[in-house]
Every structure is written in C-alpha cells, then in structure tokens.
Amino acid sequence: MKTMIRIVVCAIVVVMVTGVAVAQFAKPEDAIQYRKSVMVLIAQHFKRMGAVVQGKADFDRASFAANAEVVRSMATLPWDAFLEPGTDKGDTTMSSAVFEKKTDFMQAAKAFEESTALLAEAAQGADLNGIKAPFNAVAQNCKACHKPFRK
Ligand code: ASC
Numbered sequence: 001m002k003t004m005i006r007i008v009v010c011a012i013v014v015v016m017v018t019g020v021a022v023a024q025f026a027k028p029e030d031a032i033q034y035r036k037s038v039m040v041l042i043a044q045h046f047k048r049m050g051a052v053v054q055g056k057a058d059f060d061r062a063s064f065a066a067n068a069e070v071v072r073s074m075a076t077l078p079w080d081a082f083l084e085p086g087t088d089k090g091d092t093t094m095s096s097a098v099f100e101k102k103t104d105f106m107q108a109a110k111a112f113e114e115s116t117a118l119l120a121e122a123a124q125g126a127d128l129n130g131i132k133a134p135f136n137a138v139a140q141n142c143k144a145c146h147k148p149f150r151k
Contacts, residue, residue: 024080024081024084025081025084028084028085028086028087028089028090029090029091031080031081031082031084031087032081032087032090032091032092032094034077034078034081035077035078035081035082035087036092038074038077038078038081039078041070041074042070042071042074042075045067045068045070045071045074046067046071046138046139046142048063048067049064049067049068049071049119049135050135050139052064052128053128053131053132053135053136059127059128061123061127064123064131065120065123065124067123068116068119068120068122068123069120069123071116071119071120071138072116072117072119072120075112075113075116075117076113078109079105079106079109082094082098082105083098083099083102083105093150093151094149094150094151095148095149095150095151097148097149098149101148104148105145105149108141108144108145108148108149109145111141111144111145112138112141112142112144112145115134115137115138115140115141116138118134118137119131119134119135119137119138121134122134
C-alpha cells in the first residue's frame with residue numbers, strides 16, 4: 001500500500017514539475033467538437049463586429065465591446081484541443097501541419113490571442129475610427145493561422 005501511495009505521489013509530482021500534458025478530452029472527437037464550437041462562436045461574434053466596421057451595421061460601443069470581449073475570451077481556448085493526439089483525423093479541416101510545426105502553430109495562435117486582447121481594450125474607449133486598426137489586425141491573424149494550418 002505504502003509503495004502504491006509513493007508511486008502515485010511520484011507520478012503526480014512528475015506531471016506537475018514537468019508540465020506533462022494530461023489529456024483533457026475523453027476521445028479525439030470530443031476535442032474536435034470542442035474547438036469547432038469555439039471557432040463558431042468566434043466567427044459569429046467577429047462577424048457582428050465586421051458588419052459595424054464595414055458600415056453595414058450601426059456602431060454601438062457597448063455591444064461592440066461585448067462582442068470583442070467574447071472573442072478575446074474564446075481566443076484562449078482552442079489550442080489544447082488542436083494539439084490533442086489523433087485530432088487531425090476525422091471530421092476536421094485541421095492540417096497535420098499543426099503537429100508538424102507545433103511551434104509555428106502556437107506562435108500564430110498567440111499572435112491571434114494578443115490581437116484579440118488589443119481589440120477588446122480598444123473597444124473600451126475608442127470611437128469607431130480607433131477600433132478599425134485593431135479589428136483588421138485580428139482579421140489578419142485569423143488568415144495568417146488558417147492559411148498554413150487549415151485544409
Ligand atoms: C471569420 C471567419 C474567418 C475569419 C477571416 C478573417 O469570420 O470565419 O475565417 O473571419 O475571414 O480574415
């Protein structure tokens with residue numbers, strides 16, 4: 001029993017110290033569904049802001065800021081679900097390049113994340129003119145990641 005406890009404690013310490021990723025999803029399909037769901041929310045709220053930036057919808061600062069906040073928050077979520085083993089198979093448009101160029105992928109992901117935070121900050125105070133540049137930066141980062149990493 002004592003040995004068993006020691007083994008378990010050691011395993012927990014090793015995981016904590018080395019930061020070994022523990023699978024967060026029961027199966028690959030769950031991870032695929034999770035990240036797709038997040039992307040759907042990002043796209044919906046991003047498009048609402050896009051309509052305002054393009055002059056197709058009225059600018060209301062509070063609702064624009066709320067949309068920017070959703071995107072900022074969602075932008076932190078998908079990456080672990082992409083890096084889950086086996087998730088480049090099945091019903092997905094993820095390119096295997098995500099696994100093959102993990103560092104580049106995470107760099108693109110972080111650039112996207114950071115740009116969404118800048119947009120959310122700008123949306124707190126700026127008028128529509130102040131919001132356009134940070135909005136366009138987010139759009140560029142969407143593309144910059146989709147191009148190499150989405151089939
Ligand atoms: C979206 C969506 C994308 C991005 C991209 C931005 O709403 O579905 O893939 O924005 O078009 O450049």
